[in-house]
Amino acid sequence: MTHQGEMVVYVWKEIHHPGDGVQYVLTLLNLSTIPSTGLAIDESFNSGDNRLIMHSESMQRVIKIIQAVSQVDSTVLLLGESGVGKSAIANMIHRISNRASKPFVAVNCGALPENLIEAELFGYEHGSFTGGKKGGATGLFEVAHEGTIFLDGIAELPYRLQAKLLNVLQENTIRKVGSTENKKINVRIIAATNKDLSQLVKEKAFREDLFYRLNVVPLTIPALRERKEDIPHLINYFMSKYNKKYGLFMQLHPKVKDEFLHYHWPGNIRELENKIERMVVTNSQEGLGKGDFPQSNDELQFPPLKQAKKQLEKELIQKAYRLYGNTYKVAEILEVDQSTIVKKLKEYRKE
Numbered sequence: 001m002t003h004q005g006e007m008v009v010y011v012w013k014e015i016h017h018p019g020d021g022v023q024y025v026l027t028l029l030n031l032s033t034i035p036s037t038g039l040a041i042d043e044s045f046n047s048g049d050n051r052l053i054m055h056s057e058s059m060q061r062v063i064k065i066i067q068a069v070s071q072v073d074s075t076v077l078l079l080g081e082s083g084v085g086k087s088a089i090a091n092m093i094h095r096i097s098n099r100a101s102k103p104f105v106a107v108n109c110g111a112l113p114e115n116l117i118e119a120e121l122f123g124y125e126h127g128s129f130t131g132g133k134k135g136g137a138t139g140l141f142e143v144a145h146e147g148t149i150f151l152d153g154i155a156e157l158p159y160r161l162q163a164k165l166l167n168v169l170q171e172n173t174i175r176k177v178g179s180t181e182n183k184k185i186n187v188r189i190i191a192a193t194n195k196d197l198s199q200l201v202k203e204k205a206f207r208e209d210l211f212y213r214l215n216v217v218p219l220t221i222p223a224l225r226e227r228k229e230d231i232p233h234l235i236n237y238f239m240s241k242y243n244k245k246y247g248l249f250m251q252l253h254p255k256v257k258d259e260f261l262h263y264h265w266p267g268n269i270r271e272l273e274n275k276i277e278r279m280v281v282t283n284s285q286e287g288l289g290k291g292d293f294p295q296s297n298d299e300l301q302f303p304p305l306k307q308a309k310k311q312l313e314k315e316l317i318q319k320a321y322r323l324y325g326n327t328y329k330v331a332e333i334l335e336v337d338q339s340t341i342v343k344k345l346k347e348y349r350k351e
């Protein structure tokens with residue numbers, strides 16, 4: 001937002017006074033007055049696996065917001081299409097914040113079944129259910145204590161668990177599954193989604209009170225087709241990355257590069273990276289010619305259904321086993337025979 005001609009980010013906090021109702025404190029952060037993070041953010045953007053390419057005007061605006069929110073602990077809601085780099089942005093906010101030396105815990109809210117995610121997030125007490133680990137388990141919120149937890153795919157969080165997350169935001173406390181006691185935690189929350197949460201609120205699929213708690217500082221990450229100035233830089237970065245990874249010296253043909261610049265990239269940066277990696281590893285020529293580019297830019301790449309189902313099954317079984325450490329409990333949760341779980345785990349160990 002702008003205030004008196006300056007670009008600012010606002011942060012508000014409720015203050016409850018018994019008998020006097022609720023008051024609000026509004027803090028405006030002028031983006032031009034926080035150069036102290038400039039060096040740190042430049043170094044972070046240009047190093048490591050989370051390198052961010054942000055030469056376009058639209059992404060320069062994103063940088064300014066990142067600089068501002070890194071100085072406070074306000075909840076950030078990252079918005080944007082799948083593949084635009086929301087997880088990298090969340091990681092960046094953490095790395096240049098005063099919590100950088102503490103844990104950064106990323107959670108995909110849509111990756112676990114509903115009957116697993118509560119124990120995963122909040123932990124569970126010993127004896128809270130049959131087959132649980134001896135002594136219980138620590139949840140990811142507690143693991144992230146004094147650091148940052150990134151809740152990706154927040155729209156996928158089961159409705160009944162949204163109330164527990166709301167309590168974390170309001171009271172800074174968690175309660176393990178099977179416990180009657182609340183535990184104080186100090187965690188910075190960053191959430192992300194590629195869905196319209198306001199529409200989900202209207203459809204009664206997402207809690208309105210939780211939406212407002214998460215939407216303190218919304219940050220929209222533009223799609224790749226909206227920041228085409230960054231495409232040449234992204235191409236160079238990914239070509240260098242995969243040439244180095246595979247010990248190759250491939251070069252991108254100018255005509256292919258031109259097609260990349262005019263492609264609409266529905267899968268955004270993730271799609272661009274995947275295509276470049278595939279081109280690098282499959283072409284045995286000195287350079288990459290036009291023939292390496294997919295014949296139809298509109299053709300999305302999908303794995304065979306059988307392969308996709310097998311991969312999903314593997315991920316669910318392995319995650320459930322890591323959480324519970326007991327094949328009987330995993331079988332109960334996933335509603336299959338225990339012998340099936342044992343057999344599958346043996347197969348995965350051989351891979």
